[in-house]
Amino acid sequence: MSVEWWIVLATLGGPVIAVQTQKFIERASENRRQKQIIFRALMANRATRINDDYIRALNSIELEFLPRWWKPQNRNVINAWRTLFGELHNPPVDEPNANRAWNQRIDDRLVELLSAMSRALGYRFSSEELRRGIYYPRAKVELEQAQLGVLLGARAVLEGKTALQMKVVEFPNDPAVATAYGAPIHNMVKAYTDDGQLRVHISDDNKIVSEPPVKD
Numbered sequence: 001m002s003v004e005w006w007i008v009l010a011t012l013g014g015p016v017i018a019v020q021t022q023k024f025i026e027r028a029s030e031n032r033r034q035k036q037i038i039f040r041a042l043m044a045n046r047a048t049r050i051n052d053d054y055i056r057a058l059n060s061i062e063l064e065f066l067p068r069w070w071k072p073q074n075r076n077v078i079n080a081w082r083t084l085f086g087e088l089h090n091p092p093v094d095e096p097n098a099n100r101a102w103n104q105r106i107d108d109r110l111v112e113l114l115s116a117m118s119r120a121l122g123y124r125f126s127s128e129e130l131r132r133g134i135y136y137p138r139a140k141v142e143l144e145q146a147q148l149g150v151l152l153g154a155r156a157v158l159e160g161k162t163a164l165q166m167k168v169v170e171f172p173n174d175p176a177v178a179t180a181y182g183a184p185i186h187n188m189v190k191a192y193t194d195d196g197q198l199r200v201h202i203s204d205d206n207k208i209v210s211e212p213p214v215k216d
Contacts, residue, residue, distance in 0.1 A: 031064060032121070034060075034064045035064050035065065035117070035120070035121055036121060037057075038057045038060050038061060038064060038117070039057075039114070039117050039118070039121060039123075041053045041054060041056070041057035042054060042057050042058070042110075042113075042114060042117070043114065043130075045057075046110060046114070046130075046134060047134045047135075047136040048136070058081070058084075061077065061078070061081045062078060062081065065077040065078055065081075065117075065120065071120075073116070073119055073120040074120060076116040076119070076120070077113070077116045077117050077120050079116075080109070080112045080113040080115075080116040080117075081113055083109050083112070083113075084106070084109035084110060084112075084113050087102070087105050087106055087109050088106065107131065111127050111130045111131050114130045115127055115130060118130075
């Protein structure tokens with residue numbers, strides 16, 4: 001009786017193929033999940049681009065969107081990210097017009113990146129939706145600007161680049177308050193001679209003690 005080798009191979013290889021197929025599916029599912037996490041972080045924080053989640057998501061793009069021959073859209077994501085990366089690392093000189101133009105280029109490159117990522121994940125967001133569909137309260141913007149101003153001001157003081165400004169509004173004009181503050185200072189002055197030496201006397205037990213202040 002001849003042995004049907006194809007049956008033997010199918011019997012032995014079936015479980016192996018099934019396990020490898022399952023692992024492939026799990027890896028693909030996990031990769032898609034990580035891509036969605038990156039995309040959601042960028043979408044949710046595209047109005048607050050100094051957020052830690054936003055920065056972490058940008059730095060994870062090349063890890064999760066590796067170009068593969070069966071995933072050509074990943075290459076578009078990587079190209080869009082590298083274009084944005086180049087703009088981020090070439091800020092302009094500190095001039096209002098140059099800064100506005102640079103910020104506009106950053107906005108355009110970010111929209112291109114989000115558009116490429118949405119297509120790779122099977123979403124269909126338009127460029128207008130990615131650019132305009134942002135809610136960020138004005139009060140939040142003003143709060144962040146105020147906090148930044150406080151931090152920059154404190155840094156300038158600590159580094160010695162500026163000084164704290166003090167303004168005397170008024171001096172106390174209540175005679176009782178003035179007397180209360182002036183009496184201790186007056187007594188202290190009388191405890192010293194005209195040449196700045198402390199008045200002392202020697203007691204009967206040879207102890208040196210402060211001389212009582214001179215009476216007016």
